[in-house]
Amino acid sequence: MNASRPDSDVPAGKETRPSPLPLAAYRESVALDEPFRPPTASTDAGRPDAHVRAALRLLGADPAMARLGLRADSPGDVDGMDAETARALLRAVLTVRDPGPLPDGAAEAVDAVLDAERRLRPAVPVNGLPTIAERFPGSGFPAGRQTVLWRGDLTVLDADAVVNAANSALLGCFRPLHRCIDNVFHNAAGPRLRDDCHAIMTLQGASEPTGTAKITRGYHLPARYVLHTVGPIVDGRPQASEAQALASSYRACLDLAAQVETIRTVAFCAVSTGVFGYPRSEAAPVALRTVTDWLDAHPGRFDRVVFTVFGEEDEQAYRHALA
CATH class of the missing domain: 3.40.220.10 (Leucine Aminopeptidase, subunit E, domain 1)
Incomplete structure (x- = not known):
């Protein structure tokens, strides 16, 4: 496994760059x-699906959702997804999303998902x-x-x-x-x-x-x-x-x-x-x-x-x- 490079990257030795930041x-x-400090464990930590759906609702209006050609701001849309599809969508949204603060409440929901998944592995x-x-x-x-x-x-x-x-x-x-x-x-x-x-x-x-x-x-x-x-x-x-x-x-x-x-x-x-x-x-x-x-x-x-x-x-x- 290795990371993908932006198309604009130039192979080593082809570009002069300033010294890296110490x-x-x-x-x-x-x-x-x-x-x-991970968030406090919740009572349903063994089932992160509820946190996934909460995060998707909160991210529904985020530009990353529109970038994927999808919307999840409707509770019906989120509730209608199976758990695997909902988790894949959340992963995709966070992957394409630019750096910056998450919408109100979304950071806590995402933390709950990742904390639960970490403790399951x-x-x-x-x-x-x-x-x-x-x-x-x-x-x-x-x-x-x-x-x-x-x-x-x-x-x-x-x-x-x-x-x-x-x-x-x-x-x-x-x-x-x-x-x-x-x-x-x-x-x-x-x-x-x-x-x-x-x-x-x-x-x-x-x-x-x-x-x-x-x-x-x-x-x-x-x-x-x-x-x-x-x-x-x-x-x-x-x-x-x-x-x-x-x-x-x-x-x-x-x-x-x-x-x-x-x-x-x-x-x-x-x-x-x-x-x-x-x-x-x-x-x-x-x-x-x-x-x-x-x-x-x-x-x-x-x-x-x-x-x-x-x-x-x-x-x-x-x-x-x-x-």
Whole structure:
């Protein structure tokens, strides 16, 4: 899974961009150090459908609804939908919606939906996963005792920080129901994630350069933080400059995470693979080598770094690289 890019994006190396905004310049603007307090659990938390319908009613007049060619401001229209259709519509509305405050009452309803869904999904603690040294004792991987290869859904991984493969606008994917990791993260975390990214990008005043990263809170994710990085777009075999840009994305995430004292565990997605075109078989060695070098240069900074894969092809790429 990977995030979709805006059509206006320019591949790495084709555009000169200003220096990215440092953490100190936006940390307070996104209240990075304030823990997110989910809404109080409701009595019907195990059945989020009622909150979904309430949110749709409140969003009925929102421009995002009209953008989809749909309206849900009529109670009859909402009540007539089955639960799956109503949830898909709410997800689509929030996906295409621009950053900004939700209509009165809608934020609370959306929070109730996401809070209920999070508690229905069991979180996977990072520290309970076997390390690479334990799973692959014959690999001789230098960072094997500090790293993990895990196949699963990053939105259920209970790490301190998870890595999102973002686009240069850094606002998430705007394609309804698209199964890219960017969209998946924003759907699970909620619209505050896009609002934070918008605040950062407004302060920066320019698109995010390739090979850099930003950090926000994770909101309704089990992870407290999300690291958003822009990896290179590759067409065919990667060039040396693209391999350097991919390595830069991994380093940028670790460098940024290291500036937040409470982050002890970081979980990466397979940056730049999938729709971004970087061959999995060549991306995996770059990821392994870059993380190993970083951990070697910063001993003891992180307890665990996780390489998360979603599909069989991704996992085999890492297994082959470790072999």
